[in-house]
Amino acid sequence: MDRPTIAILLWLVVVNQAMGGQVLYRTTDARGHVFFTDDPARGGEPVELAPISVVPALPASSTATRAASSDAAGDAPSRTYDVFTIAAPDDDTTLPTGFAGKVRVRLELRPALREGHGLRLLLDGDIVRPAAREPVIELVNLVRGEHRLQAELLDERGRVLRRTPEVTLHVQRASVNLPQNPNCPASRGQDDR
Structure with a gap:
């Protein structure tokens, strides 16, 4: 599936959940584009959507709260x-x-x-x-x-x-050990002779 189709599908899942679990229908046009609708009159096959997974947030620990308050007070400048x-x-x-x-x-x-x-x-x-x-x-x-x-x-x-x-x-630096190096002072002296 391409990204726009996935985005539309995810949006429809959210809308579906908000509408109280209405049935969605999937249709495909002559060009192969996939469409989702809640109108059974347009034809298509019903789509079964899995429930959305919800993971509760972790409670804020007291140590994290203390660290945040010490940052605000300037006690821990490195943070x-x-x-x-x-x-x-x-x-x-x-x-x-x-x-x-x-x-x-x-x-x-x-x-x-x-x-x-x-x-x-x-x-x-x-x-x-x-x-x-x-x-x-x-x-x-x-x-x-x-x-x-x-x-x-x-x-x-x-x-x-x-x-x-x-x-x-x-x-890397010029070296007298590399006389062929044009940046070497010794090689310039040899060329002047």
Whole structure:
């Protein structure tokens, strides 16, 4: 069945339940389009509809209520952020040689950073930048190889509230061990002779 037919059928089920269980009839026109009606004069075959399954909602637990009230009071600020992640660069990104180990890290945070909170960036587990409010951090002159980036969200006392998942970054750099590389200073010196 296609989506419009399913949508119509579901709508008819709801209408059928609202009308007290009247009989529905299914008809097919010359082009093969299926129609549902409650008018037996139009012909068609009666459709048996199963009762709609109803699942009752779970009662709210007292712990969930306490957590919601503490969020409102500001006791648990880490729960007030819906999104905290490294938006750029993507995980498993490779910086080519021409980038010279330079990358701009952009953090995504929703809602906006609360007063007194800060963001800091870690490179391979070491703090690159102390806590600040700016969600864009530029890293320069990264050495060749694989690096792990992670950001931390800090409260006004410097406690870590949340950490982003790690992002792996691969950095390619010119090397004197690769003399054929046009970005290698040694290969430029050889060409000048």
